[in-house]
Amino acid sequence: MKDLNIGLIGYGFMGRAHSNAYRQVGAFFDLEFQPRLACVCGRNEKAVSAFARQWGYASHTADWREIVGRKDIDLIDICVPNHLHAEIAVAAARAGKMIVCEKPLARNVSEAKDMVAAVEAAAVPNLVSFNYRRVPAVTFAKRLIDEGKLGRIFHYRANFLQDWTISPDVPQGGAATWRLDVKAAGSGVTGDLLAHCIDTALWHNGPITRVNAMTETFIKERVHAETGEKQAVGIDDACTFFCRFANGSLGNFEATRYARGHKALYTFEINGEHASIRWNLHDLHRLEWFDHHDAGRERGWRSIHVTDHDGSQPYMDHWWVPGLQIGYAESFVHQAADFLAAAAKGEPCSPTFREALQTQKVCEAVLASARQGQWVDVPE
Numbered sequence: 001m002k003d004l005n006i007g008l009i010g011y012g013f014m015g016r017a018h019s020n021a022y023r024q025v026g027a028f029f030d031l032e033f034q035p036r037l038a039c040v041c042g043r044n045e046k047a048v049s050a051f052a053r054q055w056g057y058a059s060h061t062a063d064w065r066e067i068v069g070r071k072d073i074d075l076i077d078i079c080v081p082n083h084l085h086a087e088i089a090v091a092a093a094r095a096g097k098m099i100v101c102e103k104p105l106a107r108n109v110s111e112a113k114d115m116v117a118a119v120e121a122a123a124v125p126n127l128v129s130f131n132y133r134r135v136p137a138v139t140f141a142k143r144l145i146d147e148g149k150l151g152r153i154f155h156y157r158a159n160f161l162q163d164w165t166i167s168p169d170v171p172q173g174g175a176a177t178w179r180l181d182v183k184a185a186g187s188g189v190t191g192d193l194l195a196h197c198i199d200t201a202l203w204h205n206g207p208i209t210r211v212n213a214m215t216e217t218f219i220k221e222r223v224h225a226e227t228g229e230k231q232a233v234g235i236d237d238a239c240t241f242f243c244r245f246a247n248g249s250l251g252n253f254e255a256t257r258y259a260r261g262h263k264a265l266y267t268f269e270i271n272g273e274h275a276s277i278r279w280n281l282h283d284l285h286r287l288e289w290f291d292h293h294d295a296g297r298e299r300g301w302r303s304i305h306v307t308d309h310d311g312s313q314p315y316m317d318h319w320w321v322p323g324l325q326i327g328y329a330e331s332f333v334h335q336a337a338d339f340l341a342a343a344a345k346g347e348p349c350s351p352t353f354r355e356a357l358q359t360q361k362v363c364e365a366v367l368a369s370a371r372q373g374q375w376v377d378v379p380e
């Protein structure tokens with residue numbers, strides 16, 4: 001095993017999820033690389049030093065350029081708000097680092113293209129953290145589709161529902177609410193939530209060619225946490241779009257932060273000629289499956305508990321015993337395992353920056369369509 005020194009930038013929600021993954025991955029997966037928590041970066045010296053102590057990072061800094069410039073750091077992990085992704089990723093690529101970047105890849109296609117160019121010019125291993133691909137039931141769905149079990153696909157529908165910004169008193173900008181500030185986030189639910197749904201959909205069902213969208217900003221002005229002043233809100237609070245896939249199927253997508261009662265409900269359903277698949281994040285270890293080949297009198301929706309160890313259900317043979325499930329955090333462990341295994345072999349690991357650029361293009365087309373009130377083609 002070779003030590004692989006991790007430099008983590010940002011120690012909030014995702015910083016914790018990724019740190020947990022690096023700590024767990026070597027214990028559950030046999031890898032050539034053993035991640036070592038070498039340095040963590042955050043702007044607040046006191047808070048970042050407390051994080052380093054609690055999570056076992058050997059050092060900390062308040063300046064991301066220092067971490068990128070350190071010769072002993074092998075992998076830069078970008079867990080900061082979206083407006084910082086491009087600058088850090090380009091600098092990290094030039095410094096020859098492996099890069100894991102949180103989603104969405106960037107605020108827009110232009111930044112995303114610069115990032116793709118930088119990692120490809122430097123030929124460094126790169127991955128965008130669309131972690132839901134690595135929930136075993138979601139990976140299993142991909143296996144069933146690739147085996148042709150659904151036959152021709154007619155419909156792909158996905159939702160991502162939340163309810164945390166309904167109050168007009170929620171500010172925009174600043175540490176906890178940068179997602180509401182268009183300068184930091186790039187967009188609202190489109191880049192934040194739909195990007196996940198789009199990434200999974202492209203992976204499951206192939207390219208999206210055209211989109212027709214509507215967005216709404218329900219609360220038009222909010223106090224900015226940094227200035228204390230009321231400012232216009234530039235993000236989309238809700239977005240609904242339908243689309244055409246290159247394989248002839250139709251897509252229906254919705255994301256909102258105004259669905260009272262829903263905290264983080266990601267769902268998708270795929271309807272094919274022979275079978276349908278349904279999944280939801282609140283029951284993430286189960287895949288619902290309807291097979292028209294079943295005898296008529298027994299035909300119905302099955303709920304498959306994706307925990308088998310015989311290798312037919314992904315990832316689970318690395319965990320406990322069949323029947324015992326894992327959760328959200330482990331999707332990041334799988335992501336780290338796949339990325340480190342691919343890097344050791346010199347192979348790409350999906351979704352690469354280039355693959356995530358396509359998700360960014362769909363997001364941009366969705367926002368353009370909502371602005372223009374018409375169909376928009378998604379460029380290849």
Ligand SMILES: NC(=O)c1ccc[n+]([C@@H]2O[C@H](COP(=O)([O-])OP(=O)(O)OC[C@H]3O[C@@H](n4cnc5c(N)ncnc54)[C@H](O)[C@@H]3O)[C@@H](O)[C@H]2O)c1
Nearest residue numbers: 010011012013014015042043079080081082102103104129
């Ligand atoms: N894969 C997922 O499911 C998922 C979930 C949540 C967030 N995300 C993505 O992860 C990224 C971070 O989101 P989060 O929820 O962890 O945010 P967060 O607000 O919890 O944490 C952001 C961190 O970035 C740090 N930071 C901000 N500006 C900085 C700077 N200039 N230099 C160094 N550090 C700085 C903050 O101190 C904080 O530690 C975003 O791109 C977001 O879209 C992905």
